[in-house]
Amino acid sequence: MDGCKRLSASHPPPDTTQTMGHDHDYDCSFVTDVVTEGRVSTAEDVLDAHAKDEGPHEAHRPDVVVWPDSTREIAALLAEANDRTVPVTPWSGGTSIEGNPIPVAGGIVLNTSEFDEITVRHDDLQAVVGPGVVYDDLNAALASHNLRFAPGIAAGDIATIGGMIANNASGLNAVRYGVTGDHVLRLEVVLPDGRIIECGRDVPKSTAGYNLKDLFVGSEGTLGVITEATLSLEGIAQHRHAALVTFPSSVAASQAVSTIMASGLTPGALEFMDTQLVELLNDYNDDADFPAAPLLLIELHGNSGDLSTQMDRVRTICEDHDAIEWSEADTDDIETIWRARRDAYPAACEYYADQTVGVIGDVVVPISRYPDIVSRIETISDELELLTPCVGHAGDGNIHFLPVVDTDDPAAMDRVQELTDAIVSEALELGGTATGEHGIGIGKRKFMRQEHGDAVDVMSGIKDAIDPRGIMNPGKTLPNDD
């Protein structure tokens, strides 16, 4: 794999309908009765492109890829597939890490890229969007309204709203603005048997009945296909003020995070990088000359030019936690501060010419346990003789670990898997979760029972109630122990 290069399989549909001549797992010839010519493909390169996301997981090629262009078409397709017990795996931007949208047993991949409409309801602070809308495109469309869809994901140039909802994606700005699910007010969903339902309403709050909306958010396409969403939006803060602070230890940095979060300040971003990553940054960028020590990046958002007062308060907190170096920048030159964060992943990737990031790990622990997980990652990496720089959304207790290895060396990749298993188990023992942003997909099914215990049986019961034939994205999310 090339962990630094991103490919999207969400291209427009091919020009010609392909014949279904190849060996297949399921007879999917019925799809051409439902989805119009030109939006169905069995071309080898198309099947290949939909058999791989950005993670290391091996999957099974689909038998066919379809690009439906209406909710009714999806409803008809699912009803037919359900009758025939043919698996259907929804596909969005393909930027996932855990194999979330790639089939494990063939069948149909349902690419939602045709659903790319955006309707902005400015006075309601809402947008109604299709699942195929790209995150950055949505925010570009919202900019003229001075509004924003705020979770702040890393792959925003490719990832789509459908995938973000299905995986409850988030990133840099979730610490202030919440994760994707916090911004979803309503979903139109096609159920596995072809029924179309609405989950939630176009209002800021409701207490009317069971919360189906948040059941479908994060369900990774295993319960139905999302065909439309109403999102709540934020006004864009007029002022930003950022600081980069170095600490003598990750414990000191983590404690500063707790204190900042408890202070009543609401940072727009609060990021951590460990010493290893800082050293890689110094290697990567000739202009970078950070002390070899953990750092925090803190950004404040506001509307009345008062941010320097608030930032002074952050600085005092950091100094109380023995901060070594402090630099700051405001709205206009804020990128000078954020360059360090932007360079984190490429710096890790390009550490050696023949090595790259084996996996992007993703766990969350309670904020107070952040120093513990950082130090445990260090110990486990040392034991496995891996270089594992870390970067994370510290304000959320979220940490990404980036083991740098030769990804073509199976023995090295085995150690990466061992590392991941050990770190996830450690996070769970610290009261954390196996995944803060990337979801369960294929890769983390084995931790579901450890994390959730008997609650997994309730999840399975819900899956059976909604998708009794198990056609929706089989082999994902729920554990493989039952």
Added chain:
Amino acid sequence: MDGCKRLSASHPPPDTTQTMGHDHDYDCSFVTDVVTEGRVSTAEDVLDAHAKDEGPHEAHRPDVVVWPDSTREIAALLAEANDRTVPVTPWSGGTSIEGNPIPVAGGIVLNTSEFDEITVRHDDLQAVVGPGVVYDDLNAALASHNLRFAPGIAAGDIATIGGMIANNASGLNAVRYGVTGDHVLRLEVVLPDGRIIECGRDVPKSTAGYNLKDLFVGSEGTLGVITEATLSLEGIAQHRHAALVTFPSSVAASQAVSTIMASGLTPGALEFMDTQLVELLNDYNDDADFPAAPLLLIELHGNSGDLSTQMDRVRTICEDHDAIEWSEADTDDIETIWRARRDAYPAACEYYADQTVGVIGDVVVPISRYPDIVSRIETISDELELLTPCVGHAGDGNIHFLPVVDTDDPAAMDRVQELTDAIVSEALELGGTATGEHGIGIGKRKFMRQEHGDAVDVMSGIKDAIDPRGIMNPGKTLPNDD
């Protein structure tokens, strides 16, 4: 009913175990095998106190009330009740409006008031609490940590966390801090068959599996019994600044709400009162002398003394929307502004000596439709010859209507019901919801199909999967059409 007087049935358990001598719907004698002596009652006054919440709904007395004091005891009780198909209705503070915690067919009322432990995890910005903890008691315990559980409900002196979670309660401060569910990280739940599960983890975010936590939040005790919750907390803002603004029309006031919300400012509260209510306030309080016109109450929260700049921005927005009068106050004398809001309900109650509020209506519409719902409520009230002052959390699109009638006059109460039905239908047609804060309970079941369509069948499927014998709080939440 006395709409202004609040009674709590969540008193400590009685001193003596009562015999089960009265006529009963279910044989509940088994409960004394499970719940220890002194925490079981069939006393008439106890049964009566658990057959009525603060709303107008008639219910059925329970056969027995129990006060379990451990999760294991609840698990054993539910397992036995499930074997015998005996209804169990969880009871918290009893401050609900829609009959949410009152039995409709006898059986067991399970009072959670013994679960009143609070553990504050300051560094994690979390508290672990039992369902019997009173909202104000929790915030009193958090104050020394400079932390707060923020939804801001009206009945905070009686309502408990269990009921708040079961109904996904919210109030004044939800516009900035979110509703109860937004602050629930983890729940311990006893399922109807006695299994104990954990939903969610003690972390700010997770994408591990289906979101069961938000399925149990707002499920009104129909899926299981919540026995413990981890809540996320907020730092307490050091500065508050409030303004009271009068507008020439409810349309102008509503448009100012939209503009304020879209401005990137995040008010701590944003409340609306209509002309009728303002006139009642002038009657009620000798010091009050508001222009007879709609008003907004706006509060800003912050930490760096900068609020006057932000408030100037709010003022400019209000002036752009033709505001008539403006008054403001800061942290120390902020109660002068909020007295108007605090007086709203008593003012409506005491309008005439022999009349009171027939029902507290509760609908939400998209913010842009706020003027429409206000004007429709006015029209419907005129048609039904009812005086219906309105007050609401305008920043959330939430409005409460308070028809003032002689509640002992059945014909008047019929008109109140007609009013409620018409306003809810109108809210639904405007894209809104039947309830923003009070839940479905008994009173709003009839709107579930209109609001949710076929999604109701998915809710029923989930209910059947989790509670196949239907013992948990039967006759609530789901509609009575199936």
